[in-house]
Amino acid sequence: MTITTDKRSTLRPALHFTAEKMWINDPNGLIHHNGQYHLFYQANPYGTTWGNMSWGHATSPDLHNWTEHPIAIPCDDEEEIYSGSIVFDDTNSSGLGDNDAKPLIAIYTSAYKPSSKRSGTQAQSLAYSLDDGTTWKKYTNNPILTRHSAHFRDPKVFRYTGTDDTYWVMVAVEAEQREVVIYKSEDLKHWEYLSNFGPANATGGVWECPDLFPLPMDGDPGRMKWVLTVNLNPGGPNGGSAGQYFVGHFDGVTFTSETTEADDSTDPGQQLQRYDWLDWGRDYYAAVSFNDAPDKRRIMIAWMNNWDYAEAVPTAPWRGQMSLPREVTLATRNGRPHLIQRPAVSDLNPASEPSAAKEGPIVLDSSECQLRAGLQGAGIIDIVLHIQDSGEVGFRIQGPGSEIRIGVRPAEGILFLDRTAARNTNFHPTFPSIDRAPAPTKDGRLQMRVYLDHNSIELFIHDGEITLTDAIFPDSPLTSLTFYALDGSATVDSCITTDTTWGTNGT
Known part of the structure; x- marks a missing residue:
C-alpha cells in the first residue's frame, strides 16, 4: 500500500494502523486464519466522517506490518454494516462451505435504512467467505436474529466447549438498556436466547461492542476465569468513550460477575474510579479480541479515538486509527483479579x-x-x-x-x-x-x-x-x-x- 503525501502527513501514525484515505472506527471481525491476522473495521469508503458504514479490511503476518485491502462488506441501499465478528466454521456447521473450502463466517449488525421494510431497527446478519476473507457474500435469509429493536447490535461470536456439549455463543448488546444479551447456535444461522447481564458498574452511556473470553488466573490453567468486556459512550473515567471489564464465571448459559461494584458513593466521579477500566485515557474504545490467535493468546485492539471529538480531529485524507495490539492476561492484584495488558508484538524490545x-x-x-x-x-x-x-x-x-x-x-x-x-x-x-x-x-x-x-x-x-x-x-x-x-x-x-x-x- 502506498501512503499519499499530504500537508498533514507528519500526523500520520508510524506505530499504529490507519487507512490510506477514509474514516475508520470500531475494529471488527478480528481473527487469525491461515497464518494471517485479519483486522476488519468500520469504514466510510466515501469520506472522512462517520457514515456509509461498511467493513474495511487489513491483514498482517505479525501484528506489526499491515496491508490494506479493498472494502470487504459494503453498505447498500437497505442497510449499513455495523460492528460484528468472524469465526472459522471448520466443521461447516453452517452448511455454507463447499467440498474445497470451509467458510469464514461474519456475523454483523444490519442497521436498516429508511428504504428497508425493517427501517429503524437493528438485527444480526451473516456473510461468508470461501477464499480466506478476500471476498464475501451476504446470506440470502438475512437477518438471522432480530429482537425488533432499534439498538440491538455488535455481536461477538465464539465456540464454547462445555463438559458435555459444544456450540456457538453470541454476546451482543441492547445498547440503551445497558445489557449484554447471550445466545447459542448449532449452525450460526438459528439462535436461541440464553441470558442477559447488566446494567452494572459504569452506565453513564450506551453499552457497545461486548466480548467474552476465558483466561487462566495467574497463568494457572486449573484456575480459569471468564472476562466480559463492554464499551460505553459516554461515561468513561476521564469523559466520553471508554471500555470496562468484569471478571467471573460463564457456564455456557449465564455470565456471573465477581467484580461488580455496589454503587454506594455519593460522588459519581469517585464511584467511576472504583470500576475496572480497560484503559484510563480518552482514546481507547470499542476494544475486542482476536478469535483463534496462536498459542491461545488473547489479543485485543481498540479504536484510538473518542466520540466527543472523533469527527473533528485534524487529519486528512484519513481519520481514525487503531491502538497497538495488546495481549491480555489475568493476575491477582490486591487480592482480586486484574487485567494485565502488554503490547502483543513481543520482539519490540x-x-x-x-x-x-x-x-x-x-x-x-x-x-x-x-x-x-x-x-x-x-x-x-x-x-x-x-x-x-x-x-x-x-x-x-x-x-x-x-x-x-x-x-x-x-x-x-x-x-x-x-x-x-x-x-x-x-x-x-x-x-x-x-x-x-x-x-x-x-x-x-x-x-x-x-x-x-x-x-x-x-x-x-x-x-x-x-x-x-x-x-x-x-x-x-x-x-x-x-x-x-x-x-x-x-x-x-x-x-x-x-x-x-x-x-x-x-x-
Missing part, C-alpha cells in the same frame, strides 16, 4: 535496539533536567521514577511550540497526562484535557513504558497493570525530554529512549 539511548540516574531536587531524547516524533521511552519525597515528579515530551506533560502526584495516588499544551488542541472544545489514572508505586518507584507516535501516546504502567491512551496533534515532531520534580526530591533511576520507523501501514 527497545533495550536491545541499536538506536536505544540510556540515561540515569538523574537526581532532581525541585529542579529540571532536559535530555535530547533522539526521538523524531515516534518511539519508545522506558522510565523508572523513584518518587522519594517529591510533591510531583514527571517529564515533558517536547517539540517546537508543543509539549505533553506526564507526571505523578504521590499524595493523591494519581498519574496524569496533560495534553493541553500540545499546540493543536482548538479543533474541539472537549479535546484539551488532563487525564488521570491510579498510580500504584512499588518500593517508592513507578515504572512506565511510553509508546509515542506522531499523534498519540499509549502508557503502560508497571508492565501493563494500568494503561492510559490519548491522542495528540502537535504541529511538529516531539524530540526531547525534560524531567522535573516539584516540592521535594526525586530520582530518574533509568530512562531508555528508542527511535523507531516501524511501517505498520505496509509502507
